[in-house]
Amino acid sequence: xxxxxxxxxxxxxxxxxxxxxxxxxxxxxxxxxxxxxxxxxxxxxxxxxxxxxxxxxxxxxxxxxxxxxxxxxxxxxxxxxxxxxxxxxxxxxxxxxxxxxxxxxxxxxxxxx
Amino acid sequence: xxxxxxxxxxxxxxxxxxxxxxxxxxxxxxxxxxxxxxxxxxxxxxxxxxxxxxxxxxxxxxxxxxxxxxxxxxxxxxxxxxxxxxxxxxxxxxxxxxxxxxxxxxxxxxxxxxxx
Numbered sequence: 001x002x003x004x005x006x007x008x009x010x011x012x013x014x015x016x017x018x019x020x021x022x023x024x025x026x027x028x029x030x031x032x033x034x035x036x037x038x039x040x041x042x043x044x045x046x047x048x049x050x051x052x053x054x055x056x057x058x059x060x061x062x063x064x065x066x067x068x069x070x071x072x073x074x075x076x077x078x079x080x081x082x083x084x085x086x087x088x089x090x091x092x093x094x095x096x097x098x099x100x101x102x103x104x105x106x107x108x109x110x111x112x113x
Numbered sequence: 114x115x116x117x118x119x120x121x122x123x124x125x126x127x128x129x130x131x132x133x134x135x136x137x138x139x140x141x142x143x144x145x146x147x148x149x150x151x152x153x154x155x156x157x158x159x160x161x162x163x164x165x166x167x168x169x170x171x172x173x174x175x176x177x178x179x180x181x182x183x184x185x186x187x188x189x190x191x192x193x194x195x196x197x198x199x200x201x202x203x204x205x206x207x208x209x210x211x212x213x214x215x216x217x218x219x220x221x222x223x224x225x226x227x228x229x
Contacts, residue, residue, distance in 0.1 A: 043151075105156050
């Protein structure tokens, strides 16, 4: 069974600064997908970024980028130039493809003005 | 693209009644949809996987007869909470995958259920 671990329950960052959220996972599969989802106070789950395990290049989406270390089974999210709208719960997630998604316990990020 | 809607967004019902929640993929077809339950300040707990035209697959510990799932079309899945009790009060979220080969799940805005 796959597991996803987010060891930082809460984090805070000053507006315009950079913050990194950690995520580790455990799997015996070789081909899989990793995601970061954002859940703001509205509780709508929003896809932030996606990484295919077979791609060595780290995914980026504007201010959001990941550091994917396949051997270490690590998948951290870096948010640059943090904005107040980035305040949310962030969930790291894993799927083996057409299977169900396993979510981490989440990291609550507070952006301080 | 990839918009998922849920209806209703909030519902309050009396204990013993049934409540139906709809999940629709608005601009794509979804052969597979998922239903989650989320407790306050907790992660998402998968309840069941809904496949169009076939029976849903329930996770261990989820009562099939209490949480009825129907996926009658490629754009609609419904979750019916039967004989609701206060402990069923929660936030229910659905998600859908694109087509038959999509990997990414797109989420609905959720439904807050309060059973009195």
